[in-house]
Amino acid sequence: MISKLLFLLCFGLCVGQRDTGRDGPLPKPSLRAWPSSVVPALQNVTLQCWAPAKDVSFALRKGGEVLALLQPPDASEGRAEFHLTGVRSSDAGEYTCEYHRKGHPDQASQPSDALLLLVTGYLPRPSLQAHQSGVATEGQQVTLQCQRPDAEVGIIMFALLKAGTAAPVRLRTPAGRETDFSLQNVSVGDTGNYSCLYFQTRAPFLTSRPSNRLEIWVTAASSPRATTSDYTMGNLIRLGLAAVIVVTVGAFLLEAWCSQKKSL
Numbered sequence: 001m002i003s004k005l006l007f008l009l010c011f012g013l014c015v016g017q018r019d020t021g022r023d024g025p026l027p028k029p030s031l032r033a034w035p036s037s038v039v040p041a042l043q044n045v046t047l048q049c050w051a052p053a054k055d056v057s058f059a060l061r062k063g064g065e066v067l068a069l070l071q072p073p074d075a076s077e078g079r080a081e082f083h084l085t086g087v088r089s090s091d092a093g094e095y096t097c098e099y100h101r102k103g104h105p106d107q108a109s110q111p112s113d114a115l116l117l118l119v120t121g122y123l124p125r126p127s128l129q130a131h132q133s134g135v136a137t138e139g140q141q142v143t144l145q146c147q148r149p150d151a152e153v154g155i156i157m158f159a160l161l162k163a164g165t166a167a168p169v170r171l172r173t174p175a176g177r178e179t180d181f182s183l184q185n186v187s188v189g190d191t192g193n194y195s196c197l198y199f200q201t202r203a204p205f206l207t208s209r210p211s212n213r214l215e216i217w218v219t220a221a222s223s224p225r226a227t228t229s230d231y232t233m234g235n236l237i238r239l240g241l242a243a244v245i246v247v248t249v250g251a252f253l254l255e256a257w258c259s260q261k262k263s264l
Contacts, residue, residue, distance in 0.1 A: 025109075025110065026053065026099070026100070026101075026107065026108070026109035026110065027052050027053075027109065027110070028098075028109055028110035028111060028112050028113070029049050029050055029051040029052070029058075029078075029097055029098065029099055029109060029112045030049070030050045030112055030113070031047060031048070031049050031050075031095060031096060031097045031112040031113070031115045032047075032048050032050075032115065032166065032167075033045055033046070033047055033048075033115060033117060033166060033167075034046045034048060034166065035166065036165075036166045036167070037115060037116065037117055037118065037166060037167050037168075038118045038120060038159070038161060038167075038168065038197070038207075038210075039087060039117075039118070039119060039120065040119070040120050040121055041087065041088055041089070041119050041120065041121040041122070042086050042087070042088070043086075043087060044083065044084065044085045044086065044087070045084050045087055045117065046081050046082070046083050046084070047060060047081070047082040047084065047095060047097070047115070047117075048079060048080070048081050048082075049079065049080045049081075049082070049097035049099070049112065050078060050079050051078035051079070051080075051099040051109070052078065053078050053099070053101075054077065054078045055101070055102055056078060056099040056100060056101055056102065057069065057070065057071045057072075057099060057100055057101075057102055058070045058071070058072070058080035058097055058098070058099045059097065059098050059099070059100075059108075060080075060082045060095065060096075060097050061095065061096045061097065061098070061111065062093055062094070062095050063093055063094060063203075067082075067095075068082055070082065071102070078099075080097070080099075082097075084117075087117075087119050088119060089119055089122050089204055089205070089206060089207075090204065091117065091119055092117055092118055092119045092199075092204065092205035092206075092207065093116070093117060093203060093205055094114040094115065094116050094117075095114065095115045095116075095117060096111040096112050096113070096114055096115070097111070097112050098110070098111050098112065116205075118159070118197075118199050118205065118207045119205075119207060120197060120207045120208065120209055120210060121207070121208075121209050122206040122207055122208070123151075123153060123198065123199075123206055123207065123208035123209070124148075124149045124151065124208060124209070125197070125208055125209035125210065125211055125212075126146050126147055126148040126149070126158075126196055126197065126198055126208060126211045127146070127147050127211055127212070128144060128145070128146050128147075128194065128195060128196045128211040128212065128214045129144070129145055129147075129214065130142065130143070130144055130145075130214060130216070131143040131144075131145060131180075134214065134215055134216050134217060135216075135217045135218075135219065136186055136216070136217070136218050136219070137218070137219050137220075137221050138186065138187050138188060138218060138219070138220055138221040139185055139186070139221055140185075140186055141182060141183065141184055141185070141186070142182075142183040142186050142190070142216060142218075143180050143181070143182045143183070144160065144180070144181045144183070144194060144196070144214065144216075145178055145179070145180050145181075146158050146160065146172075146178060146179055146181065146196035146198070146211065147177055147178040148174070148177050148178070148198050148208065149177075150177060153198075153200065153206070154200050154202070155200065155201050155202065156174065156198045156199060156200055156201065157171055157172065157173055157174070157198065157199060157201050158171070158172045158173075158174055158179045158181075158196055158197070158198050159171050159172075159196060159197050159198070159199065160172070160181045160194060160195075160196050161194065161195045161196065161197065161210060162192050162193070162194050163192055163193040163194075163195075163213065164192065169181075169194075174198070181196070186218045187218060188218050188219070188220055189218075190216065190218050191216060191217055191218045192215075192216060193213040193214070193215050193216075194213065194214050194215075194216055195210040195211045195212065195213050195214065196210070196211050197209070197210045197211065
């Protein structure tokens with residue numbers, strides 16, 4: 001009798017824990033833009049929402065308001081894609097996504113981290129230049145300065161872009177009309193084409209055209225071991241050449257001595 005009661009008690013606790021886990025808060029999804037979160041006006045962009053669960057439905061929000069609801073056709077994938085076509089300045093802003101279990105719309109996940117979508121081309125372009133040359137060695141610091149035209153556009157922020165990267169490399173609040181982006185301890189992977197832009201930090205998030213591209217080259221640093229090895233190899237080559245010269249001169253002297261001895 002006692003063992004039966006213990007079994008029922010344990011069974012009840014297990015069921016209660018399982019229900020609590022299912023009804024508990026759902027982990028937040030992630031939101032990213034493809035091909036980039038910085039796009040020219042009238043281009044297309046896809047917002048991809050990834051959930052750490054399957055068999056769920058998704059919602060896309062902008063500024064807290066629901067823009068779209070989507071139930072992926074393939075329930076085995078915890079992913080939804082929201083397509084924005086021919087984007088304009090009105091599409092710029094902060095987006096989030098969330099998901100809920102099918103059949104349980106009241107059990108929504110926490111919202112994803114906000115993704116800032118910028119639509120370029122509505123403000124004059126800035127300029128970008130390097131304080132040093134565009135060539136650096138691994139481990140060095142590269143500082144790029146972005147400067148906007150002298151125009152009043154409200155509260156703004158600067159963004160440093162790298163070709164082939166989906167999101168800005170750096171964001172900086174300006175000091176007047178300009179700001180410096182410092183790339184610390186650069187590596188060969190930092191080689192690439194960079195540009196910058198500036199944008200309003202509040203709606204309507206008007207964004208400039210990107211600056212002209214600036215190419216940065218980062219070369220690999222030679223290791224002390226490689227340097228020592230190269231130095232040693234150079235010395236060996238020089239010693240070898242010297243030995244050949246000594247032997248050759250010795251041979252000529254010996255031949256001359258032998259010829260002189262025969263003549264005598």
